[in-house]
Amino acid sequence: MGTRFESLDDPGFQGLFDDFEYSAYRLESLQVYGVPYELAEFERFRSGEARGEFPGIAEWAERVARRTREGRRFHRVHVVIEPLSDYVRFECAWCYRHTVAAGEEVRMLAVAEGQWPEGLPQADxxxxxxxxxxxxxxxxxxxxxxxxxVDDPEQVVAANVQRDRAVYLSVPFGDFAADFDDLMRRR
Incomplete structure (x- = not known):
């Protein structure tokens, strides 16, 4: 294994999002993330308040928009278990809608509780x-x-295969969200 980052704010980790040349891909498998910059907004979402300023997502959306204008690509697949957790509803309604508008390609892969897509890790x-x-x-x-x-070439190749499979099995966020209301409750 290679370099280890124990903070999302580590300059080395943050530099990864500036140093790539072509694409940054994310596989998300969790149904809840305890990200400090989202905690207050998540609680506001859960209590039914309106979305206000959201600095953490605004910074990410600005980064995505800037890199996209440079010809770089941000894309992700989130494997979500239905019914959606409150956190996934929040992430879709208050985060993805804004990052997609900034140029991030977000795709969703919905599965029933107790199931998981063959060939995909339950890891991010x-x-x-x-x-x-x-x-x-x-x-x-x-x-x-x-x-x-991760420096092991076999694991890098496996991650590429998993990415391709996840993209193939998933749908664009807009298509997924069309079946839900503004708060990501199924219509």
Whole structure:
């Protein structure tokens, strides 16, 4: 294994999102993430308040828009279990709608509870330029533990295969969201 980052704010980790040349891909498998910059907004969502300023997502959307204008691609697949958790509803309604508008390609892969798509890990990772793999490690409650660069070529190739499978099995966020209201409750 390679470099390990124990904070999402680590300059080395943040630099990955500026240093890639072509594409940054994310596989998301969790149904809840305990990301500090989202906690207040998540609680507002859960209590039924209107979405207000959301600095963490605004910064991400600005980064995506800037890199997209440069010809780079941000894309992700989120494997979600239905019925959707409150967190996934929040992520879709208050985050993805804004990052998609900024240029991020978000795709959704919905599965029933107790099922998981064959050939996909129940683990998160980033894949930069199809060559640099960064495994994301979270606690059971979704709290970030660490991210680690994986140097093993076989694991990098496997992540590429998993990415292609996830993209093939998933649908664009807009198509997925069309079956839900503004708060991501199924119509």
């Amino acid at each position: 990772y980033w894949l930069f330029d199809s060559a640099r793999l960064v495994r994301m490690d979270y606690a059971d409650d979704g709290t970030f533990i660490a991210a680690e660069v």
